[in-house]
Amino acid sequence: MAHKITVDGNTAVAKVAFACTEVAAIYPITPSSPMAETCDQFATLGRKNIWGTTPTIVEMESEGGAAGAVHGSVTTGSLTTTFTASQGLLLMIPNMYKIAGELSPAVFHVSARSLACQGLCIFGDQGDVMACRQTGFAILASNSVQEAQDLALVAHGATLDARVPFLHFFDGFRTSHEVQKIDEIDDETIRQMINEEAVADFRRRALDPEHPTMRGTAQNPDMNFQGRESCQKYYEAAPAVVQASMDKLAALTGRSYHLFDYVGAPDAERVVVAMGSGCETLHETVEALVAAGEKVGLVKVRLYRPFAADAFVAALPKTVKTVTVLDRTKEPGAVGDPLYLDVCAAVAQGVQAGTAAFAQPRILGGRYGLGSKDFTPQMCKAVYDNMSAAKPVDHFAVGIVDDVTGRYLLGDERFEIPTGARKECMFWGIGADGTVGANKNSIKIIGTYTDNYAQGYFEYDSKKSGGVTVSHLRFGPDVIRSPYFCHKADFTACHCFNYLEKYDVLAAAKPGSTFLLASPYSAAEVWAHMPDEVEQTIIDKKLRFYVVDAAKIARANGMGTRTNTVLQTAFFKLSGILPEAEAIKELKAYAEKSYAMKGMDVVEKNWKCIDAAVAAIEEVHYPSQPAGAFKKPPTVAAEAPAFVKDVTAKMIAQKGNDLPVSAIPADGTWPTATTQWEKRNVAAFVPEWDPAVCIQCGNCSAICPHAAIRLKVYGKDALAGAPADFKSADTKTPKMKGLGEKMTVQCAPEDCMGCTLCVVKCPMSQPKKDPATGELKANPKPALKMVPQLSVREKEIKNWDFFLKLP
Ligand code: SF4
Ligand code: SF4
Structure with missing residues (x-):
């Protein structure tokens, strides 16, 4: 029986490519970069290809350079590969004509991506591949992670027999980044798929001073046309060569493919x-x-x-x-x-x-x-x-x-595919909070330690760090095709409490399913702090509702804002996919694998979080009515411009899919200054300023990557009408004195991302040495300290609004 692995499309392809390659010329571009990175890592670790040598991986200065290096390499008789996507692939086109025109075997693996037209889009479609259809490359399409691995091998085998270079592609993100449980191809199978006689022929054709020939000549009108036609027989023969390679793969693996x-x-x-x-x-x-x-x-x-x-x-x-x-x-x-x-x-x-x-x-x-x-x-x-x-x-x-x-x-929303015993889970996280990484590990644990098939896909926008992420996990006893988002979740987790006010996180939750919320409030308190609409959905769908104070556990165990380990543990405990003891053992093993490079102290902090999380999950026994505390606020302020209300607000609310074509400017011209209307509200903690301690250096304002903490110097008359909580200080530095008598450091609580950089860079917030022990201890009276956003949000919004109006 084939060995099963749980792996993403890029990695599955990279393993095959590495085994069949002597030289890879690479240049990174999303979403193909992990293929090049994996090969580079394998080479650094000294792994061998099927001929027992370690491939040479060369990073070039651009995709154009990478394709040129491939051309040079195949000309010398080296089995050569590259990886790319989108505009990167377009930069390779001139060399692709040369490689194909000279009938040189080579394989380009492409995680197909949209081209920058009206706007830059790093996501998947086949515009890049289609721009190459006249280059003379054979183009082979894979539809899933399993196929991407299998047809990568077909491409490496067939290119040698056909003498036609291959562009093997699969959909960027949807296949390149989807994690699936697949049958692994071993090196012995790869060896059998490569025709050594064809390899020897390829090497015999290499440019070699011992047997000199010439390529790349100039041709005149008398014979260029005939020259172009001379390759035709290879293209007419190529489909049969590909089918033969597919048949060989079927004989070796049992997986059958046809043209x-x-x-x-x-x-x-x-x-x-x-x-x-x-x-x-x-x-x-x-x-x-x-x-x-x-x-x-x-x-x-x-x-x-x-x-x-x-x-x-x-x-x-x-x-x-x-x-x-x-x-x-x-x-x-x-x-x-x-x-x-x-x-x-x-x-x-x-x-x-x-x-x-x-x-x-x-x-x-x-x-x-x-x-x-x-x-x-x-x-x-x-x-x-x-x-x-x-x-x-x-x-x-x-x-x-x-x-x-x-x-x-439009889709027929009444139509449903029967999914049997399959489970679907959705996790709402913040980009770079570790949710996606944790879910990648979770799906690998499920794929590896249970008999289930498993699939993981990770939805995020191009903000990446700080943006919204939704992880879609499926697992069950049957093969999972389903390359689309989950929309009937058995388990929903929301890793950011403030998302309840912004997104419809429970839209896909099945009636009777489980909802896990990262909450600063206990089970007894939380009902008084959620929007009515969310509570009504919980009641209507009869959800099993749990909370865990992930931020508190992470902080208490030295993990700062990284709550992913706590929430991953809560998922395994509540889902029951593995017996609890076994789940904890595997989570700890994965934490060690993931963080060992950062030191055992980091691993141990994760282990402590895992143990603490198990004990901290609380079920919420909610009433039959919403608490009536508040309603979901509008996505953008009432005074926002019409375009922001009609278009930007839908995108902010994760409802951009509903925008009609007429709403989008046809030439990509967009109004400016729209980000001011987006209140991300994702920080669990925000900085609070102490004017008495501050030395007015401005470091905090200069370092903030989101301009969410700012400093103003102004005359004292400007303070007329200030909110009661508004803070200010007399200016201290000689330079500032010339500008005005008062100054304020103010944080925008809804724009802050909670990164703590301002605190880290504040000279008056540094840890202090304990005179007795010499140990560094938290500064007892810092100029900036992180406080729960929810505890200060309302007053700081008013303060920020007033601050913006200051001269
Ligand atoms: S924590 Fe400080 S530096 Fe980070 S986003 Fe908030 S205000 Fe800016
Ligand atoms: S809060 Fe800290 S970093 Fe900011 S101005 Fe004051 S002393 Fe400087």
Whole structure:
């Protein structure tokens, strides 16, 4: 039986690539960087490829340089690889033409990412890959973490036999960063997949002064055309080479792939054609629809270039009447998007030549999932339903409201995929608070120590540190396809108490499910401190509600603001996925693995947090009515500009998916100064100023990365009308005296991120040496000290508003 590992797509690909590579020229770009980093790490540790040598990993100055280095390396007969995405891949295009034109085997692994057009988007779609379809590279698509590992190996094997370089891609983030439990490919299988005779042939073709030949000549009109055509036989042979490599893999592993894989009813009349992770969602939708008696099917495109038209036509059922081609890219101004055009041409050729077993079907085109837009079974169902409509929408977008063209489909929200005994869990965290890292460990523990299949996906925006993160974990006895967000959570955790006022964190919670809240309030107190809307949802859904003061435990055990270990422990205790003792043992082992590099004292602090967390979880026995303490505040202030209210506020509230196309400026021109309206309110603790101790150096204001603590010097008359709690001091430094007689250091409690940098850099807040023991102890009277945000928020908001009006 194959060895199972729980791993993300980038790592799965990097392991195979490393084993098949002698030289990797790298340059980092999101979301491909972990592949290069993993190979670099393996090389540093002295790991070997299948030929027993450690690959040379060379970081270049840009992706253009990396592709140039690949070109040079393959020319010398070295098995060479690179990893990239998006604009990085575009920078490689000139060299890709050269590598392909010289029929040099090589593999580029690409975690496909959106291209910067109207705005920069680091998330996934296939715009970058589609820009390379004319370079002469074979293009192989993987749809899941398992496939990314398997087809990475097919690419490394087939490139040697075909003499065509390969671009192997999978969806950025959705596959590159998704953690899945998969069957691992071992080195012996990799060895058997590589044709040593083809390796020897490749080396014999290398430029070598012992057998001199020349490449890269200049060509004139008399023969350049013929030269371009001379490669054709290799491209015509390549599909068969790829299929042979896939068949070899099937014989070795039992996992079978084809150039085009069909799933669905044998007598399907409505068929979707797609490539990438969306195929997994379509696959499970087709299974559910076929089980309900619908005649639907799906063709998964695996080898996109060379496009084997005959094999594609043969993959369609002879009963097909309507085809919808889904592209994960947009080619503005084209007759249709790239895959659509290939399918139209292939079907027309097959029908004209009489090789198709069906009459010309109607072919529709649609776009989905740009910039990692979630692609759900409900959307897939809408695509199949559209094919049955009397007047189907053509050239549509799915999953967004395109009120500009009117050509769009929305998901059928009533449709559900049966998920059996599978569990879904969602964790709301703050970027860089450790929630995502902890959940990666959690899903690996579940995948490794239980018989369950496991999947982890981590949703975050490009703010990364300090932004909102939502971790989506699934586990259960059956294989998990489902490359989309959880939307029926058995377990919901909110790692930031203030999120209750901002986001609908319980929208996906199932009735009767568990809700864990990181709360500064005990079970007895918390009901008086939550918005009514959240409490009503808890009552209506009959949630099992628990609180834990994660911040207090983390602080007490020297972990500062890092609450992730406490909350991860609470998840294992409440979910019961592992027996408690075993869960604690594995959590401690993972803490050691994760933090050993930082020292055993850090590991031990984590262990203490784990022990303390188990004892600190409290169930909340809530009443049948909300406390009536307060309602959720509006996302932005009433005086915000219209654009901020209509557009920015929706994005801030995590409802940007609901924005229609007409709401977005078509040329990407955006109003400025909109961030002032976003009150993040994520800091559990904020700095409080003591004017009597402050020496007015300004360090705090200068260091704050969010401009959330500021200093003003002003005349004393300006204090007229100040709130009762407003603090000020007489100016002390000679320079300030010239500017005014009063000064204030003021924190914006809703903008502060609680990072403590201002305290760390304040000369009057440094720890003091205990004269008796010489030990450093907390300063008993600092100029700045961190205090619970909730205890000062209301008054400090008023103070901040007044401060802003000071001259
Ligand atoms: S803790 Fe201090 S430095 Fe950090 S965001 Fe808040 S005010 Fe700025
Ligand atoms: S609070 Fe500290 S860092 Fe800020 S001005 Fe005063 S002494 Fe300087």
